Amino acid sequence: MEHDEIIKEVNKIFIEVFEDDSIVLHDNMTTEDIPVWDSLNHIQMITTVEKHFKIRFDLNELLNFKDVGDLCRGIKGKMK
Amino acid sequence: MLFNSIIYFIFLACSLIIYYVLTVKYRNYFLILASAFFYMYVKIEYIFIIIFIILSNYLIGIKIERAQTKNKRKQFLYLSLFINLGILIFFKYWNFLIENLLGLFRLFHTNNSIPLIEIALPLGLSYYIFQTIGYIYDIYRGSQKSEKNIFRFSLFTLFFPKLLVGPIERAGRLLPQLAKNIYFDKENIIEGGRRIAWGLFKKLVVADRISIYQTVVINNLHEQSGITILFASLIYTFQVYADFSGYTDIAIGTARLFGFNLMENFKRPFTAKNLSDFWRRWHISLSSWVNDYIYNPISYTRRDWGNWGIYYALLISFVVIGIWHGATWNFVLFGLLQALALIYEVATRKGRRKISKKIPSLIYNNLSVLLTYLYMSFSLIIFRTDTFSQAFDILDGIFSRPGKLFFDKPSSLLFMLIGCGIMLIYDIQQEYKIFRISLFTNKSWLVQQLSYAFLLIYILLAGVFDGGQFIYFAF
Numbered sequence: 205m206e207h208d209e210i211i212k213e214v215n216k217i218f219i220e221v222f223e224d225d226s227i228v229l230h231d232n233m234t235t236e237d238i239p240v241w242d243s244l245n246h247i248q249m250i251t252t253v254e255k256h257f258k259i260r261f262d263l264n265e266l267l268n269f270k271d272v273g274d275l276c277r278g279i280k281g282k283m284k
Numbered sequence: 285m286l287f288n289s290i291i292y293f294i295f296l297a298c299s300l301i302i303y304y305v306l307t308v309k310y311r312n313y314f315l316i317l318a319s320a321f322f323y324m325y326v327k328i329e330y331i332f333i334i335i336f337i338i339l340s341n342y343l344i345g346i347k348i349e350r351a352q353t354k355n356k357r358k359q360f361l362y363l364s365l366f367i368n369l370g371i372l373i374f375f376k377y378w379n380f381l382i383e384n385l386l387g388l389f390r391l392f393h394t395n396n397s398i399p400l401i402e403i404a405l406p407l408g409l410s411y412y413i414f415q416t417i418g419y420i421y422d423i424y425r426g427s428q429k430s431e432k433n434i435f436r437f438s439l440f441t442l443f444f445p446k447l448l449v450g451p452i453e454r455a456g457r458l459l460p461q462l463a464k465n466i467y468f469d470k471e472n473i474i475e476g477g478r479r480i481a482w483g484l485f486k487k488l489v490v491a492d493r494i495s496i497y498q499t500v501v502i503n504n505l506h507e508q509s510g511i512t513i514l515f516a517s518l519i520y521t522f523q524v525y526a527d528f529s530g531y532t533d534i535a536i537g538t539a540r541l542f543g544f545n546l547m548e549n550f551k552r553p554f555t556a557k558n559l560s561d562f563w564r565r566w567h568i569s570l571s572s573w574v575n576d577y578i579y580n581p582i583s584y585t586r587r588d589w590g591n592w593g594i595y596y597a598l599l600i601s602f603v604v605i606g607i608w609h610g611a612t613w614n615f616v617l618f619g620l621l622q623a624l625a626l627i628y629e630v631a632t633r634k635g636r637r638k639i640s641k642k643i644p645s646l647i648y649n650n651l652s653v654l655l656t657y658l659y660m661s662f663s664l665i666i667f668r669t670d671t672f673s674q675a676f677d678i679l680d681g682i683f684s685r686p687g688k689l690f691f692d693k694p695s696s697l698l699f700m701l702i703g704c705g706i707m708l709i710y711d712i713q714q715e716y717k718i719f720r721i722s723l724f725t726n727k728s729w730l731v732q733q734l735s736y737a738f739l740l741i742y743i744l745l746a747g748v749f750d751g752g753q754f755i756y757f758a759f
Binding site: 223242243244245247250251263264267268 | 425426588594
């Protein structure tokens with residue numbers, strides 16, 4: 205799966221979890237850019253991503269994700 | 285050395301002149317000396333604790349980075365936690381733990397004697413210990429390189445504007461700034477000076493004026509009417525905000541004078557629409573620290589528990605925030621109250637969103653802001669008292685004693701309310717940009733200068749100049 209495809213899939217998950225149809229993701233986006241994305245629902249987004257892509261992140265990977273790009277690269281790394 | 289004392293401003297002026305007169309390569313060395321002097325001004329002995337923390341964590345940071353195996357890295361992490369938390373527990377929590385342990389023994393009719401220690405908490409300990417733990421944990425998880433320059437690492441810990449009451453800085457933000465050459469910039473002096481002026485306004489005019497009223501009311505609690513105690517409780521929230529954010533403004537302004545940018549600690553908390561929003565705006569350097577180093581690791585490892593994992597992480601995180609403020613059960617309860625409200629917010633998120641769509645947003649938003657403020661004011665009754673019975677006395681007084689609102693002089697009340705008003709209008713303008721004309725950020729240089737001149741005159745007219753202690757010094 206290519207990076208662009210992954211970000212499209214993740215975008216759908218963001219729209220579903222954060223209940224906001226207007227979200228359009230790009231690599232540099234952080235919690236600052238999406239007001240409804242906070243540490244309380246971040247974990248819901250992560251578990252939905254893991255179920256969707258059938259992967260499991262370890263703690264260190266989760267702690268080091270700084271933006272959407274990191275998350276998508278993390279997904280790609282796990283799917284190899 | 286208090287930020288609102290004359291001696292501090294003499295120290296600051298002298299330090300600033302020497303700093304910029306020295307050639308660039310000696311400036312950081314001078315800041316280390318100035319910071320050590322600043323710290324030793326209150327009590328000389330405590331410098332040895334901070335030196336020990338600097339040296340041990342400097343070496344452990346390098347050891348973690350160079351360790352070949354995960355197990356070895358973990359051992360050094362635990363060593364650092366043992367040293368840092370050991371010192372913190374010894375100075376801050378020892379007596380609390382022993383008193384509760386002895387209480388437990390008495391419950392089972394066994395007599396034991398464990399000595400209590402009578403020793404003052406070294407100033408700033410909770411702040412620089414948390415900063416150091418953050419630095420070590422970042423190296424452990426691989427997101428931060430260890431600092432090899434011992435002088436730079438010393439200044440990272442000692443830098444006097446943030447040494448006593450924070451902001452609790454992050455290595456990734458401050459260490460790169462300390463590695464740069466700082467040159468004189470007029471803009472830093474102007475912006476730093478303005479920020480200090482705001483801090484002094486919040487402390488001397490708002491916090492210390494409210495403090496006079498609080499002292500009269502709380503010292504004579506049983507003679508006060510319910511409406512007076514309620515009013516004192518509601519404005520205490522503004523007092524804490526003005527006191528702590530005023531201190532932070534002076535800290536950030538001072539650092540800016542020397543060419544450094546410290547992190548923001550407050551982001552207009554009284555515009556928060558719920559408690560999770562409030563905690564993203566209040567004491568940000570502590571709440572984000574707890575988020576990154578406690579809440580996230582716990583909630584990530586417990587993510588298979590669903591919402592229960594989030595509740596569990598919230599409980600632990602906010603009990604830590606509560607007890608970070610001090611060793612009393614009231615602080616534990618304060619933390620629990622925050623956690624319970626946040627758990628409620630997580631559990632009802634979808635339902636509340638549905639309700640919000642049915643009510644006009646102006647009403648819903650303003651009501652949410654008001655409720656958040658009222659809940660915080662209620663929590664601060666627990667926060668400000670040492671025992672549950674004192675907190676109960678305040679609550680009992682509010683609901684059981686009819687009477688008029690007390691104020692000694694109309695002018696005192698007026699100065700207090702005008703001060704609160706200016707502070708709140710400034711925050712609301714920053715958040716919502718309601719007014720088209722802004723005074724302090726006006727494009728016209730003259731309007732800006734006049735606004736700050738008014739602020740300074742108002743400080744001289746309405747400020748309290750008896751050197752009142754900052755509330756957060758005690759933590």
